[in-house]
Amino acid sequence: MPSGTDSRYLIEAVGLGKVYQRGNEKVVALRNVSLSVESGEFAVIIGPSGSGKSTLLHILGGIDRPSTGELHATGVDLVAASDATLTRFRRDNIGFVFQFYNLLPSFNALDNVILPLLAKGMGWKASRARGEAILEQVGLDHRQKHTPGQLSGGEQQRVAIARAMVLEPCFILADEPTGDLDSASANSIIALMIDLNKRLGVTFIVATHNLNLLKVASCAYELVDGRLKAAPTG
Amino acid sequence: MLALGYFTFKDLMHDRWRSLLTIISLGVVVSGYLLLASLSRAFLTVGKQSQITNNLVILSADAIDPMESSLDEEILQTAREIAPDQIQRAFPTLFRHMNIEGHILQVRAVPLEEMPTSLGLILLDGHWLSGSQQIVVDEEIARAAAWKIGSTVNIYGLDFQVTGLVRATESNLGAIWMTYLEGQSLFGMQHGFQVGYLALVPSADPESVRALLQANPSISVRYTVYLENSVSDAYNQVNHNLVTLSSVMAIVSLLAITFGIYNSTGLSLTERSYEISLLRVIGFTQGKLRGILFTRALLLTMAAYSLGWVVVDIYYNYRNLHSPMGFSEAPLNISLTPSTSLLGLGLAIAFAFLGVWLTSGHITTLNPMVESD
Numbered sequence: 001m002p003s004g005t006d007s008r009y010l011i012e013a014v015g016l017g018k019v020y021q022r023g024n025e026k027v028v029a030l031r032n033v034s035l036s037v038e039s040g041e042f043a044v045i046i047g048p049s050g051s052g053k054s055t056l057l058h059i060l061g062g063i064d065r066p067s068t069g070e071l072h073a074t075g076v077d078l079v080a081a082s083d084a085t086l087t088r089f090r091r092d093n094i095g096f097v098f099q100f101y102n103l104l105p106s107f108n109a110l111d112n113v114i115l116p117l118l119a120k121g122m123g124w125k126a127s128r129a130r131g132e133a134i135l136e137q138v139g140l141d142h143r144q145k146h147t148p149g150q151l152s153g154g155e156q157q158r159v160a161i162a163r164a165m166v167l168e169p170c171f172i173l174a175d176e177p178t179g180d181l182d183s184a185s186a187n188s189i190i191a192l193m194i195d196l197n198k199r200l201g202v203t204f205i206v207a208t209h210n211l212n213l214l215k216v217a218s219c220a221y222e223l224v225d226g227r228l229k230a231a232p233t234g
Numbered sequence: 235m236l237a238l239g240y241f242t243f244k245d246l247m248h249d250r251w252r253s254l255l256t257i258i259s260l261g262v263v264v265s266g267y268l269l270l271a272s273l274s275r276a277f278l279t280v281g282k283q284s285q286i287t288n289n290l291v292i293l294s295a296d297a298i299d300p301m302e303s304s305l306d307e308e309i310l311q312t313a314r315e316i317a318p319d320q321i322q323r324a325f326p327t328l329f330r331h332m333n334i335e336g337h338i339l340q341v342r343a344v345p346l347e348e349m350p351t352s353l354g355l356i357l358l359d360g361h362w363l364s365g366s367q368q369i370v371v372d373e374e375i376a377r378a379a380a381w382k383i384g385s386t387v388n389i390y391g392l393d394f395q396v397t398g399l400v401r402a403t404e405s406n407l408g409a410i411w412m413t414y415l416e417g418q419s420l421f422g423m424q425h426g427f428q429v430g431y432l433a434l435v436p437s438a439d440p441e442s443v444r445a446l447l448q449a450n451p452s453i454s455v456r457y458t459v460y461l462e463n464s465v466s467d468a469y470n471q472v473n474h475n476l477v478t479l480s481s482v483m484a485i486v487s488l489l490a491i492t493f494g495i496y497n498s499t500g501l502s503l504t505e506r507s508y509e510i511s512l513l514r515v516i517g518f519t520q521g522k523l524r525g526i527l528f529t530r531a532l533l534l535t536m537a538a539y540s541l542g543w544v545v546v547d548i549y550y551n552y553r554n555l556h557s558p559m560g561f562s563e564a565p566l567n568i569s570l571t572p573s574t575s576l577l578g579l580g581l582a583i584a585f586a587f588l589g590v591w592l593t594s595g596h597i598t599t600l601n602p603m604v605e606s607d
Contacts, residue, residue, distance in 0.1 A: 061515075063515055084519065087514065087517060087518075087519050087520075088517070090516070090517050091516065091518075096515055104509055104512070105248070106244060106245050106248030111244065114237075115241075116516050118237050118238070118241065119513070119517040119518045119519075120517065124237050124240075127237065163516070
């Protein structure tokens with residue numbers, strides 16, 4: 001654990017800033033963002049489009065790097081880590097859920113779920129057994145042979161959540177997980193995430209427009225123009 | 235590895251028409267290689283029979299083809315008188331080009347005792363001629379015509395029995411060999427002999443003797459004296475050029491696989507930047523992604539190679555059965571050998587991997603960002 005970090009926190013970000021260069025123009029996406037998330041929390045980040053939610057999630061997930069600030073997750077310094085270290089960190093510690101599911105269209109649900117296991121080098125039989133168990137947990141054991149094109153939006157998002165969970169990550173980053181779903185499917189996905197959080201203790205960090213999630217969040221933040229502030233929950 | 239193969243196979247099957255077209259186009263390239271490499275090997279085999287001899291041959295001055303030559307036996311005695319210390323033996327031969335059971339072959343009638351000596355025939359199997367209507371046959375011709383010891387070969391309506399298989403070392407041109415007696419009874423003697431052979435003593439300089447004979451008016455008026463090797467040297471030069479050309483073209487054919495895989499992989503990477511970014515996000519290292527691309531190229535190449543191999547094998551089997559190929563009178567025994575096939579497979583895979591390596595370099599610069607709202 002690096003000095004200056006608090007071991008209570010799964011993720012600890014201090015003074016994060018992100019500036020993009022777009023032609024001759026500098027675009028400030030994040031300004032002095034500090035954030036701490038404990039294990040088992042259901043953290044929600046709300047904010048309008050373009051407020052920097054996705055950028056923050058990408059940085060927290062080691063997909064992108066901050067321009068300034070410090071970031072530690074599970075004891076790893078994500079600012080100083082090499083690309084290879086970040087890749088392994090993502091694989092071993094984080095599950096990702098995206099607005100548009102991001103499933104591979106040529107593979108069925110089970111194949112999509114076990115992809116992270118393949119990345120880790122797990123054996124064939126063990127991978128499939130694990131994938132089947134996870135699909136059962138998200139209520140899709142009867143749809144494992146279906147390709148994304150044969151699944152509804154809600155079902156695809158369940159597959160994406162199963163894929164995010166299959167390696168039992170330290171936390172799951174969900175970027176607008178209900179943004180592409182009708183209200184019934186969205187409620188179903190929210191219920192699933194809450195269930196996984198309560199029942200299995202899976203830590204979620206969810207960026208969303210959906211204010212309903214504030215009601216179930218254990219901690220909440222609002223991001224406006226790249227600045228993060230606490231938001232009320234419940 | 236099993237999982238990698240499974241996922242790559244499913245990915246190829248998802249875009250099956252493009253995969254099929256890629257396999258067919260690579261298969262065409264592989265066929266080109268196999269055709270040329272087998273041809274090259276066949277030429278090489280023919281060329282290997284060449285051996286330097288110490289013989290001179292005498293033909294009519296105006297004859298291009300030995301069959302058109304007409305030789306007066308007395309000229310051989312004249313030659314021995316001109317160079318008595320250099321010429322060890324001299325004998326005439328009957329020479330014909332003939333279509334025998336669909337094969338264009340040479341038939342040569344020579345003294346039996348000259349076959350293993352002056353003419354340098356090596357008996358590989360069977361025995362030398364010991365009775366009437368017997369022949370010995372060049373091994374390559376026997377293989378091409380599927381003749382074995384004891385086979386009956388019909389020549390001009392007469393049945394001859396194959397008693398031996400020989401390797402002709404005096405020239406590259408394989409032939410059917412028989413005795414004078416058989417040749418005379420078969421062809422008659424109204425056209426006389428065609429070719430005169432002069433076997434020199436080992437210490438003689440063939441070119442000096444040839445020049446000496448050619449300079450003598452009693453010979454030069456009607457005949458031309460050749461170094462036997464000059465005939466085969468010209469043949470060998472053509473053969474060597476064909477081997478070189480076909481070998482180079484075979485390798486160039488396989489090099490095309492590099493560009494085929496390069497294009498296929500490049501297109502796939504461009505079209506699937508989203509999937510590749512996603513795989514990076516969920517933890518696939520650059521090495522793992524390259525592994526997927528290598529596996530993909532391996533599957534495509536193996537499928538294309540199998541396709542090309544089957545097509546060429548069927549073609550050569552058909553040709554060998556119905557219309558065997560030859561070079562001059564020497565039959566070309568063209569087939570797909572394990573060495574040619576394995577070498578080609580190895581090179582094809584290597585070139586395919588080169589294509590992947592060339593095109594997958596920019597995976598390292600891919601930002602694994604997955605766009606969202």
